[in-house]
Amino acid sequence: MSENSVIQEIGAWLNQYQSFALLSHVRPDGDAIGSQIALGFALEAAGKTVRLINEDGLPENLAFMAGSERIETPPAEPVEVDVVIALDTATQPRLGDKALAAVANCRRWINIDHHKSNPGYGDLALIDSTSPATGQILYHLILALGLPMPAESRDAIYVAVSTDTGSWQYSGTTAATYEMAADLVRRGTDVGALNALTYDNHPMRRVELMRALLNTLETSACGRLAHWQLDQETVHRLGVKPEDSEGLIDIIRAIQGVIVAIFFEELAGGKIRVSMRSKDKRIDACKICMQFGGGGHSLAAGIRMAGPMDDAKAKVLAAVKAELAATEN
Amino acid sequence: MSENSVIQEIGAWLNQYQSFALLSHVRPDGDAIGSQIALGFALEAAGKTVRLINEDGLPENLAFMAGSERIETPPAEPVEVDVVIALDTATQPRLGDKALAAVANCRRWINIDHHKSNPGYGDLALIDSTSPATGQILYHLILALGLPMPAESRDAIYVAVSTDTGSWQYSGTTAATYEMAADLVRRGTDVGALNALTYDNHPMRRVELMRALLNTLETSACGRLAHWQLDQETVHRLGVKPEDSEGLIDIIRAIQGVIVAIFFEELAGGKIRVSMRSKDKRIDACKICMQFGGGGHSLAAGIRMAGPMDDAKAKVLAAVKAELAATEN
Numbered sequence: 294m295s296e297n298s299v300i301q302e303i304g305a306w307l308n309q310y311q312s313f314a315l316l317s318h319v320r321p322d323g324d325a326i327g328s329q330i331a332l333g334f335a336l337e338a339a340g341k342t343v344r345l346i347n348e349d350g351l352p353e354n355l356a357f358m359a360g361s362e363r364i365e366t367p368p369a370e371p372v373e374v375d376v377v378i379a380l381d382t383a384t385q386p387r388l389g390d391k392a393l394a395a396v397a398n399c400r401r402w403i404n405i406d407h408h409k410s411n412p413g414y415g416d417l418a419l420i421d422s423t424s425p426a427t428g429q430i431l432y433h434l435i436l437a438l439g440l441p442m443p444a445e446s447r448d449a450i451y452v453a454v455s456t457d458t459g460s461w462q463y464s465g466t467t468a469a470t471y472e473m474a475a476d477l478v479r480r481g482t483d484v485g486a487l488n489a490l491t492y493d494n495h496p497m498r499r500v501e502l503m504r505a506l507l508n509t510l511e512t513s514a515c516g517r518l519a520h521w522q523l524d525q526e527t528v529h530r531l532g533v534k535p536e537d538s539e540g541l542i543d544i545i546r547a548i549q550g551v552i553v554a555i556f557f558e559e560l561a562g563g564k565i566r567v568s569m570r571s572k573d574k575r576i577d578a579c580k581i582c583m584q585f586g587g588g589g590h591s592l593a594a595g596i597r598m599a600g601p602m603d604d605a606k607a608k609v610l611a612a613v614k615a616e617l618a619a620t621e622n
Numbered sequence: 623m624s625e626n627s628v629i630q631e632i633g634a635w636l637n638q639y640q641s642f643a644l645l646s647h648v649r650p651d652g653d654a655i656g657s658q659i660a661l662g663f664a665l666e667a668a669g670k671t672v673r674l675i676n677e678d679g680l681p682e683n684l685a686f687m688a689g690s691e692r693i694e695t696p697p698a699e700p701v702e703v704d705v706v707i708a709l710d711t712a713t714q715p716r717l718g719d720k721a722l723a724a725v726a727n728c729r730r731w732i733n734i735d736h737h738k739s740n741p742g743y744g745d746l747a748l749i750d751s752t753s754p755a756t757g758q759i760l761y762h763l764i765l766a767l768g769l770p771m772p773a774e775s776r777d778a779i780y781v782a783v784s785t786d787t788g789s790w791q792y793s794g795t796t797a798a799t800y801e802m803a804a805d806l807v808r809r810g811t812d813v814g815a816l817n818a819l820t821y822d823n824h825p826m827r828r829v830e831l832m833r834a835l836l837n838t839l840e841t842s843a844c845g846r847l848a849h850w851q852l853d854q855e856t857v858h859r860l861g862v863k864p865e866d867s868e869g870l871i872d873i874i875r876a877i878q879g880v881i882v883a884i885f886f887e888e889l890a891g892g893k894i895r896v897s898m899r900s901k902d903k904r905i906d907a908c909k910i911c912m913q914f915g916g917g918g919h920s921l922a923a924g925i926r927m928a929g930p931m932d933d934a935k936a937k938v939l940a941a942v943k944a945e946l947a948a949t950e951n
Contacts, residue, residue: 464814485793493876507833560775
């Protein structure tokens, strides 16, 4: 089906059915929550009944978003809705077990996403990997179908796309993205106030975490490898929450000369989560992480591996150094 | 003269005269250097002779900009040009003594700026304080006058406006700003590559400076006041350059609950530079700084005052705490 036919078919379903459960991925980010609010409030303004369900609920750092109070964790009893809409979620399991159980009685599925790796699960799949955020797909969908655009939807789209493009910076940001931003501003988005809430509103413990991480910063391989680490003692001492570390790896990725940046994080239970970034296409972070059972993209990948910290670090750093040495030849 | 008449008059001068010296303010930022490159290359593509002069020359963090190699420090001998164009510079003294001496023989002055406080010095003044960056004024000027837009100008405008809006975030960013960005992308700006050079390309010593500053972070007044400091010993140990600290105060300004953020910096010679940010219109940073001979804007102001550090800190912190206490009543 062409993209335009899919959009028309989705429009027919949104028209025909009355109740919807909108889901997004585990550990939700701005594009996940923003997409739920954007489409949810548009449908509600069109007279539909809507539930916004996320496996992990609303993270504290997105609680500033108007409409975010509607995000709920999966109810114990299955919900009875006509249609499930999965948003910004590349594979069904990434919706979470409890969220999937909550919508188990529902047989009609729509899948709207911008991840290239999305296989197109569901009855209707609108996948546009040229869009830098799912929020941008929903913007065009809402306009194409003539759905209402209440203030909650408008600002949720702005936040979704802003956060997924690193504030309009990453390579996926196109002329259409900036034109969308212009239109949202003309519709009333307060750019200064909304960005202050999105970016200038960190809890003190995030800054303390930044300091703790910087104090563990090490570089090697002639400055091409930079890494820092977080242990459970520090997590408890600072009261670190999962979302606090979001984006901090960019600080060391941005160092001149660094090719690979790594964040080693000790999890409750002793496993080690490894987040790896590469700035050079010749160093495939995904390939390195797959050696340890991890995966991801070529420039951003990760692992969950056995501890203790020093063992995990030694193994991963050795593998990265071998790759760096190989590219010198 | 109406804005449109000024633009037409500037167009007449650009047409009539042959040689131009383009200046910008001391300690230049992305909008200063970007504006010089943007207009300079447009004029050169139109067949004119152009010199790009800055009192302090090109800062290392902007050396990635195409065309930046044309930025020169003021030559010892006065330059002979038909017209001087001051860009992004609120008052003539901010152009710097050596730069002013270098253009002392020139009698025709154009002044293009977005600072509200610009008194409109020069023969022709195009001041638009609704524009978030001088680069955006130049974008509209180049289009209005039908000047060429070579790649250097196009990307310099993008960098000028991006850096002066905090990556399209601050309240001055309008629909027209995003529409301009869309047009620059359609003209060929490589968003991903250009932003990586602008934002993801810090020298290691900037990250070391961030760590050193965080290790001096103190908060008081129930978390409403946050401050950190830099002494000369650390400047020498890390080899800190003036541009390295640019924007770092945003890290503590962004802390939840913080109303006033202050950066105390010991200068060579022992004076103390104070940079102050307020997040609340009721706390006027300019008014506080004026008590110590400083000034600026209500939400961003500064002082240069006598040391030593501890004395300066004690005086300024007491003044801020008095203001914070006064707003409680």
